[in-house]
Amino acid sequence: MKAINTIKLQIEGRSVNEAFSRTAVAAFAAQLDPTIEELSDIRTAVSEAVTNCIVHGYRDRLGLVYITASLYADNRIVLKIKDKGCGIPDVEKAMEPLFTTAPEEERAGLGFAVMQSLMDKVSVRSKEGVGTTVTLEKQLSRKEAASKC
Amino acid sequence: MPVQIEIVDELCIARLIGDIDHHIAKELREEIDQAVLRAKPKELELDFREVSFMDSSGIGLVMGRYKLMQEIGGELRLINIASHLKKVMVLAGLDRLAILDKPERKPTQKTQQGGDEA
Numbered sequence: 319m320k321a322i323n324t325i326k327l328q329i330e331g332r333s334v335n336e337a338f339s340r341t342a343v344a345a346f347a348a349q350l351d352p353t354i355e356e357l358s359d360i361r362t363a364v365s366e367a368v369t370n371c372i373v374h375g376y377r378d379r380l381g382l383v384y385i386t387a388s389l390y391a392d393n394r395i396v397l398k399i400k401d402k403g404c405g406i407p408d409v410e411k412a413m414e415p416l417f418t419t420a421p422e423e424e425r426a427g428l429g430f431a432v433m434q435s436l437m438d439k440v441s442v443r444s445k446e447g448v449g450t451t452v453t454l455e456k457q458l459s460r461k462e463a464a465s466k467c
Numbered sequence: 468m469p470v471q472i473e474i475v476d477e478l479c480i481a482r483l484i485g486d487i488d489h490h491i492a493k494e495l496r497e498e499i500d501q502a503v504l505r506a507k508p509k510e511l512e513l514d515f516r517e518v519s520f521m522d523s524s525g526i527g528l529v530m531g532r533y534k535l536m537q538e539i540g541g542e543l544r545l546i547n548i549a550s551h552l553k554k555v556m557v558l559a560g561l562d563r564l565a566i567l568d569k570p571e572r573k574p575t576q577k578t579q580q581g582g583d584e585a
Contacts, residue, residue, distance in 0.1 A: 333490035340520075358520075358551040365522040369489040423489075424496065424527040428559050432523050435558050 321388035321396075323349065331372040331383045331401065339385060340364040346387050347395050352458045359436035360395065360456060366429040367399040367452045373420055375403025375450055397454040405446040413442065470495050472502045479508035484517040487525035495528055500535060509541050516547035525552075526559040533564045544568055 325346050329335045340361045347360050364385075371383045384400040406412045413434075418427030433440045439455040469491050471482040481499050485491070503511055511532060515521075529545065536543045543565040548556065556562065 333488075336488050336490050337486055355551065361520065362522050362555065365488055365520075369522065369524065373489060424492065424531045426523050426527040426530055426559060428523040428526055432555060432558060436554075 319390055319392070322391050324386065324388045327385040327387075329368075329383050329385070331376050331381050333369075333372055335383075336365055336368050336372070339368045339383070343385065343387050343397065347389070350389055350393055350395060350458050356456065356458050360397075363433045363436045363454050363456075364397065364399065366433050367397075367454065370429050370452070371399065371401035371403065371450070373423065373425065374406075375401035377404065393458045393460050395456050395458065398451055399454070400449060400451040402449040405448055406442070406444040406450055407446055409442050409444050468498075470498050472498065474502065474506045474508065477509040478512060479503055479506055479510070480512045480514060482514040482517060486520040487518055487528065488520070488522055489524040492524040492528050496531060499532060503532075503535060503539070507539055507541075510544060511536050511541060512544045512546060514546050515549065515552055518549070518552060521552045521555060523555065523559070526555065526561065529556070529561055529565060530559075542566065 327339065327342060329339055343364045344357050344361045347357060352360070368383055368385070375381065381401060381403055384398075386398040388396045390396070411417055413430040415431040416427040418425040430440065433452070433454060437454045437456045439453070441453045442450065443453075444450040469484050471484065473480045473482075479502055481502070483495065487495065499511075513529065513532065529543070533543045545556070545561070545565050546568045548567060553567070556567065561567070
């Protein structure tokens with residue numbers, strides 16, 4: 319299926335941009351007329367993914383975070399959040415709840431668990447030394463259809 | 468300032484303000500810990516009334532403060548948690564660590580309220 323609308327954002331991986339990225343994606347997602355809860359879920363999932371790029375992907379250096387958001391006619395949103403950072407040696411391990419490589423920063427190790435609980439699909443593609451792409455997908459409720467019935 | 472801290476007798480109240488994310492968590496943590504280590508309260512209350520957003524960085528913040536209160540022999544209480552924040556907290560099992568309370572209590576009524584988790 320072809321997307322009905324797409325945006326691409328490229329942001330410097332500074333922690334101050336975490337708020338910008340989740341707010342920008344939420345503003346775009348608003349075109350699908352999501353519920354407040356759905357919008358909150360999207361905002362939180364984006365925040366987790368972008369924070370991962372900054373904290374883990376780039377760790378002690380500044381790199382770029384690439385966000386692509388696409389809306390589909392069946393009320394779906396698909397997000398790709400990518401870094402060109404260090405990559406994840408063991409994706410399965412990284413996705414385990416409470417696993418973190420940054421405990422000194424009080425990272426709870428729940429980023430992926432939160433994304434999985436708030437979104438319908440979460441997939442991770444990563445290569446050491448190349449970077450990581452997290453794809454998030456959420457099916458939003460169809461309010462017009464429901465109200466017409 | 469993303470947090471206002473008030474100390475009343477043996478209760479330390481930290482009113483969190485705005486978005487809690489990775490960017491702001493360090494500052495919150497330092498402010499709260501400084502006050503707690505100075506006052507050594509019996510109870511630390513984190514008030515989420517003015518919190519507009521929270522991701523897992525907030526979970527890390529709560530878990531860290533829970534540990535700190537354990538170390539000094541006190542309790543942690545979370546109050547005024549909106550439903551969208553609670554979703555993330557319950558997912559992380561914070562309801563098992565700290566006392567989650569909806570209504571705000573007056574500091575003088577602090578005894579015998581909330582869940583008695585064993």
